[in-house]
Amino acid sequence: MSRAPRDTKLFANLLLSNTKAMGDVQKKLQELSDSYQTLQAELQGAVDARQKLESQQQENTTVKKAMLRLVGQEFDILDDEANIYKQIGPVLLKQDKTEAVMAVNGRLEFIDKEIKRIEQQIKGIQDKAETVKTERYLNDFGLLFMPRSTVILEVHFTGESLLGKSSEFFKRAMKPEWASLREDPDTIDLTDELSGPVLLYVRWLYSGELQVDIPAFRKGGAEENRTASEQAYKKLASAYLFGEMVMDVSFKNAIIPKFIETKTRFKIPTHPYIVDELYSGTTDSSPIRRLLADIIACGCDPREPTWAEYLKAIPHQAVIDSMMALAALQDPLFKPVALAMVGKYLEKDEK
Structure with a gap:
């Protein structure tokens, strides 16, 4: 298998965290998890708001169509003095033709703008949620960019990490009998592994999807x-x-x-x-x-x-x-x- 040049090679080390570091990592994970849940709730609220607006838009469009064919006539040929009413609660208020047209068109224009605003809000929340999710799974992986394009990938391994739950390799790496055989018990050298499959693997762990x-x-x-x-x-x-x-x-x-x-x-x-x-x-x-x-x-x-x-x-x-x-x-x-x-x-x- 071909290898990358020394100055562009990915160096990956599995760092076994001490007790304090593990506590810090777990606290960070909890904060990220809480942020993600909050964003998910906001996203659901925005989606619900969009659905309500779309329902209102449909209702107003139906009203407009009904007005355009009032009593079987085209709305445009109705006399300006024609009786047109709008209902507010139990009360019917009389409107002239111009007021009716402006009211319906104005409402549709407002709803259309609101839907676009909600769409932007949803996109923003989704982007934030994706960022939090990414930070969440990269909490196990710290990327450090060094001079001359050298990349060092440090893998912070904790007892709660999905790395140890899914991979037999990482699970066994935590065992004392394995650690004692290494020159540095807290480090596993993955020098020959490139960044592509490593990050693809971590994304798969935390998203459940193979992003290829x-x-x-x-x-x-x-x-x-x-x-x-x-x-x-x-x-x-x-x-x-x-x-x-x-x-x-x-x-x-x-x-x-x-x-x-x-x-x-x-x-x-x-x-x-x-x-x-x-x-x-x-x-x-x-x-x-x-x-x-x-x-x-x-x-x-x-x-x-x-x-x-x-x-x-x-x-x-x-x-x-x-x-x-x-x-x-x-x-x-x-x-x-x-x-x-x-x-x-x-x-x-x-x-």
């Missing part, structure tokens, strides 16, 4: 599609290997559907060097290998001149796995649904 957007397929853009698929596969592969390292089955399982989505969208098999990285970082029984084999087999086209070159470029074991998958795909009932059977590519989570 698969680019849209561009008709007639062969080179653009190849580049887009390569970037997607590369990001997903890095994330999967990080999940392998920290022993988080749930995270790895969350990545599988994105792999399938990439293949389905672009109809391009995983790029050879990415297959090599995944095979180098996983065991023979890894579900990702089964998925790669099926992806390759589904894209098999002996008539394509580059197909033989592709097989030469991937690991020998990947070729064997792909040929076995290809044999299974000869069943006409299986091939159309091969990649749709997501369950066969998922690991059993023992947690």
